[in-house]
Amino acid sequence: MQEKLQALADSLIAGRSLGAEGFGYLLENRTPQLAQALAKAAVAVRQKIYGRAVYVRGLIEISNICKNDCLYCGIRASNKNCQRYRLGPEEILACADEGYRLGFRTFVLQGGEDAYYTDELLAGLIGALKGKYPDCAVTLSLGERSYESYKALKGAGADRYLLRHETADKAHYESLHPPAMSFENRMRCLRELRGLGYQVGCGFMVGSPGQTAQTLAKDLQFIAEFKPDMCGIGPFVPHADTVFAKEPAGTVELTCFLLSVIRLLHPPVLLPATTALGTIHPEGREMGILSGANVVMPNLSPVSVREKYALYDNKICTGEESAQCKDCLSRRMRSIGYEIVTDRGDVKAGEAL
């Protein structure tokens, strides 16, 4: 391997961050050989903390109604071809019941920014979930809300919050979002969630329009500094009814490379092999795990709504029942020598290293 690349790889493997210039160089000059070396090191680091466990989180897609108009997203407000739905508290609890029966101990409630879900409604729902299943973690992924709202939901018992930062470059952020959304507000949300004691997940799409080695370098620096408990990264996949319909999808290769880098940068991070990665390659999720990921998120939503929750085209798992989805993932993980575990799987301290 070229000398400078080798030195950067050695630094990362030794647990040092690289700085914007170093990350940029690493990304622009990466080779299959480098990717292999980083994946091997990432798997070894994860193995020390988490062994061969892959954590499962049951994903409940509660609503595709969204007031935002993110340029990349299939459920953006201006998409008139999207058949809208929302699940009421009873339907959400029924999904969780099924999930609990299947062994899930983390429920992720994800949805668009839908004003139907007031703080009162959500607090009641979270209270009901935690009352019924005190051994479960409740994760919310409901977009940008006020400090008071995040506080109320934490008070009601929510444990974790997923809010991808989408890109750590302000100009790039603005090119992916309408003027009504701001990079500052996104970062405000992440800081406040952290301050309130949530376990926090950030993340970004790989290959989003306008992304460069330099914007990705900023994402990596942000992750190195923010040290999220979780980090969701998956390829951008175009959706036919969005501005970015004709843009190319992100690649498996770059997504897996970044999974390895992020594992090395922040060893204890919970890192999902995402559905989007499984969508662009039939073995995408397996490849993600073999690059350093350690979480999968099978779909627990009612089968009748899964097609409608289309953030991007050709999403997988839309025809399967929850039990089938879980069994499918168990089989897939076993086929590469990993075991899915259904306990809460809280983030482990890096000191285990």
Ligand code: 5AD
């Ligand atoms: N391709 C891939 N991921 C997408 N997301 C939204 N639209 C797309 C798309 N077209 C991701 C965003 C969001 C998460 C819930 O899904 O990063 O934060």
Ligand code: FES
């Ligand atoms: Fe859903 Fe395979 S994980 S069908």
